[in-house]
Every structure is written in structure tokens, then in C-alpha cells.
């Protein structure tokens with residue numbers, strides 16, 4: 498079988514056999530090990546002089562190929578256009594879009610440069626799978642220098658409705674660049690629909706739709722295929738990790754400090770798309786309106802730092818610190834802190850074990866391509882006594898996790914009500930919801946996601 502070449506902004510730091518990496522990294526790495534191939538991307542280093550070339554590291558049949566970025570490229574391509582323009586736009590936050598034409602030029606320049614670095618390493622029958630919004634112009638860049646391999650693209654974040662995308666200057670160039678791929682993958686049907694809507698209504702393109710095959714698109718003088726491929730997790734592995742961690746030190750500490758109180762838990766990168774402020778207010782509303790919950794439930798929010806050099810991320814951190822301080826100041830007692838907010842990263846097995854320990858998984862993004870935390874929370878539950886998932890209708894995962902209590906993350910009272918329902922839910926109801934969700938996670942695990950995409954790309 499032809500080699501697989503994965504291209505993503507960052508190359509996952511995989512220690513073989515280790516539990517450090519998440520579903521996506523493990524799923525993709527499995528495929529690489531099967532077919533042999535290469536994973537190419539930014540090393541994560543900002544270097545003082547342009548790098549001599551790619552650093553190659555062999556691990557069995559897989560080659561890790563990484564390269565550093567100079568400060569200007571990091572600023573324009575990564576911090577600028579990717580994370581201060583595309584991320585807010587694609588998460589329906591035009592109010593947060595910052596646009597600078599030099600950053601857009603830098604974004605395209607870095608994509609061309611990365612393409613030039615990769616091209617000499619390619620073999621004619623390699624199949625290339627590019628990931629996410631940092632690399633929208635990547636296929637176009639490769640085509641310009643004569644690469645004819647099959648190239649697919651998977652967008653991990655939402656694809657916005659046309660009226661939102663139109664607010665990004667140079668949107669047409671972005672969509673035209675996407676049309677240089679052979680296959681586009683989106684997380685959900687609404688994302689695919691939004692893309693098709695742009696093609697038909699803004700780009701004068703045409704689409705042939707099929708019931709169970711990718712649709713065929715003609716636009717900008719090119720033809721390509723597109724479909725929805727919802728990303729999954731490995732639920733059985735997460736369940737085993739969670740069970741193993743039950744008696745670990747961190748879980749024992751949490752249990753000891755809870756003193757039989759119930760636990761509501763969330764884990765998110767500290768990102769404004771994740772709805773953290775609204776979530777804190779919903780927990781406050783619960784203990785405000787239901788005094789019997791006070792001192793009987795705690796809320797644990799783990800929010801590791803991310804992109805802290807982008808302005809909007811500094812703002813959300815300050816806002817969250819203010820909200821948790823205000824709510825705890827108002828309701829805390831000598832022996833009870835309502836919100837435990839931790840701005841730090843934890844090991845994957847610790848998170849899984851804490852998920853299993855908590856009575857409610859509170860996952861309420863304002864917008865999310867999929868949201869793997871929701872799937873990991875369900876996977877980690879104890880089948881004999883599972884917790885309840887409270888999930889935003891705006892997470893891609895809400896389309897699959899039918900056993901969750903679905904909420905609108907802007908409806909603070911609605912979220913507080915859902916928390917109360919979850920905390921009081923009888924065991925039989927919790928078990929039925931859990932079982933349905935766990936079965937569907939198994940059926941659509943991350944291998945299914947990967948294999949479906951690869952089948953359509955090689956087709």
C-alpha cells in the first residue's frame with residue numbers, strides 16, 4: 498500500500514506505547530504504523546535563524562519530520578492569521594476577528610515554504626492527509642510546484658455559515674485554496690452544508706450530492722469531493738485508563754477533600770470558544786436558586802493554558818479569574834469552595850480517572866467542531882454507576898451523544914436546571930443514557946473516522 502503522509506501544524510509528541518497522546522494523535526499514528534509513512538509539521542520551536550532543513554526522526558515504519566519557525570513566521574502565520582483571524586471567524590466570533598494583510602501574506606508564505614520543504618521527500622504514490630485551519634493553502638502550494646499526489650484535508654473546527662465567512666477579508670482566496678484538495682472532510686453535516694452553501698451561493702460552483710458517498714464539487718475550475726467524518730475516541734482504552742487510575746494519588750486527594758459531596762467537572766483548553774464564563778455563571782445560578790445544593794456539590798474546572806500570546810486569550814483568562822473569585826467570595830464557606838479552577842495541565846490518566854469520579858461532565862462550548870472531552874467523559878464512566886453528561890447543542894458531539902442533557906450555553910438558567918436534573922438523576926436512567934452513548938462511541942471510534950476518510954481519499 499502507498500505511504501501515508503500526515504501534515505499538521507504540530508507533530509504530536511508520541512512516546513510509543515505511552516498514554517500521553519489523545520485520540521486524534523493515536524488514531525493517526527496507528528494508521529502511519531500500518532502503512533508506513535511520515536508525519537510532517539512545525540516542531541513547536543521558534544528559532545532565531547531560518548532552519549537548514551527538516552529534522553528527521555525514524556521510529557519503526559514512521560518518520561517524524563519537523564521544522565522550526567522564525568519569529569516573523571510564527572507571528573504572522575500562527576499567532577496572527579491562524580489564531581487571531583481564522584479561529585474566531587470559524588467559531589462564529591466576528592467581533593474578535595483581527596485582520597492584518599501582512600499576516601495573511603505571511604500565512605500563505607509559510608504554507609508555500611512548508612510545501613517546498615516537504616516536496617523533495619515525497620514519493621509519487623504517497624497519499625497526503627493535511628489537518629486543520631493552519632494549512633488551508635497547503636495543497637495549492639504543493640500543486641504550484643508540480644506535486645500531483647492525492648491530497649486530503651480534514652477541518653477539526655467548525656466551518657462557518659457564509660455570512661460569517663464573508664466577514665474574513667480574502668475569504669474567496671481561502672475557499673479557492675480549499676478546492677485544490679482532492680477530498681475535504683468536515684466534522685458534521687452542518688459544517689459540510691455551510692461549505693456547500695458558500696460554493697453554490699458565493700462561488701458560483703456546482704455540487705452533485707449522493708446519499709452515502711461524498712458529494713462532488715466543481716468550483717474555481719477544479720473538481721473535488723467533500724463529506725462529514727465525525728472524529729471519535731477509543732472508548733475502551735479510556736475506560737481502562739480511568740479504572741486503573743481510580744486508586745491513584747490525585748483521585749484519592751480529590752475524594753478526601755470532597756467529603757462525600759458531588760462533583761461536577763469540566764476540562765478545556767482556556768479558550769473563549771469553550772463557554773467557560775457562562776458555565777461558571779450557570780453553576781453560580783444553581784447554588785443561588787437551590788440553596789440545598791450549597792456545600793453539597795463542587796465544580797472542578799481544569800483549564801490548561803493555550804495561545805497565551807494572543808490578546809483575546811489574555812482577556813478570557815482575566816475574566817475567568819474574576820468570575821471564579823467573585824463566585825467563591827460570595828458563596829464559599831470555611832469548609833467548602835464552590836468552584837475549584839485550575840489553570841494547569843494534567844496527565845491523561847489522571848483526567849480519565851477524575852472523569853470517572855465526577856457525577857456530572859459539564860461540557861458547554863459556545864461553538865466546537867466536535868469536542869473530544871465530551872466523548873472522553875462518557876468513555877471514562879463506571880458502567881455500574883455512571884455520571885451524566887451535560888452538553889452544549891453547539892458542540893459537534895451533540896449530534897451523536899443522544900444520551901446527554903443538551904443545553905444552550907447562552908441560557909444560564911437552562912444550564913443550571915440541567916445541572917440540577919443531572920445531579921438528581923436516578924441510576925437506571927443514568928445507566929440507560931450511558932449505555933447508548935458508549936455503544937455509539939464504540940461503533941464510531943477513531944479508527945472508523947480515519948478509515949472512512951482514507952478510503953474516500955484513496956478512491
Ligand code: GDG
Nearest residue numbers: 519653728764801841842843844845865866867868869870
Ligand atoms: C480541536 C477542535 C475537535 C485537555 N486538557 C488536558 C488534555 N486535554 C485534551 C482533552 C482532549 C483534547 O485535549 C481537547 O480536545 P477537544 O476536542 O475537546 O478540543 P480542541 O483542543 O479545541 O480540539 C475540537 C478536536 O480538535 C479534534 O478534532 O474535537 O472541536 O476544537 O483530548 O482530553 N489532555 C491532557 N491534560 C490536560 O490538562 N493530557
